[in-house]
Amino acid sequence: MLQQKSNLMAGSSRPLPDVQPGDRVQMRKAHPCGGDMWDVYRVGADIGLRCTTCDRQVMLARGAFNKQLKRIVLHQPSLEQGGESS
Numbered sequence: 504m505l506q507q508k509s510n511l512m513a514g515s516s517r518p519l520p521d522v523q524p525g526d527r528v529q530m531r532k533a534h535p536c537g538g539d540m541w542d543v544y545r546v547g548a549d550i551g552l553r554c555t556t557c558d559r560q561v562m563l564a565r566g567a568f569n570k571q572l573k574r575i576v577l578h579q580p581s582l583e584q585g586g587e588s589s
């Protein structure tokens with residue numbers, strides 16, 4: 504019997520796409536302008552993306568972003584983790 508229940512409603516424990524503001528991502532679907540590279544400018548309830556080709560900004564829900572994300576082209580070093588700055 505195959506019963507796979509994915510915890511889509513797991514709330515805060517739901518894994519996020521590992522992106523943060525400043526990252527550059529490539530999406531599966533190209534923007535109407537022809538570009539498929541986006542800069543992440545906001546990570547919150549939605550993911551804010553700015554098209555690097557035409558500079559237009561869009562907001563994607565995390566689920567939609569997850570689906571459309573092809574790869575992370577440029578990943579900023581995390582500033583929050585391993586905060587051992589003396």
Ligand SMILES: [Zn+2]
Nearest residue numbers: 534536554557
């Ligand atoms: Zn564009």
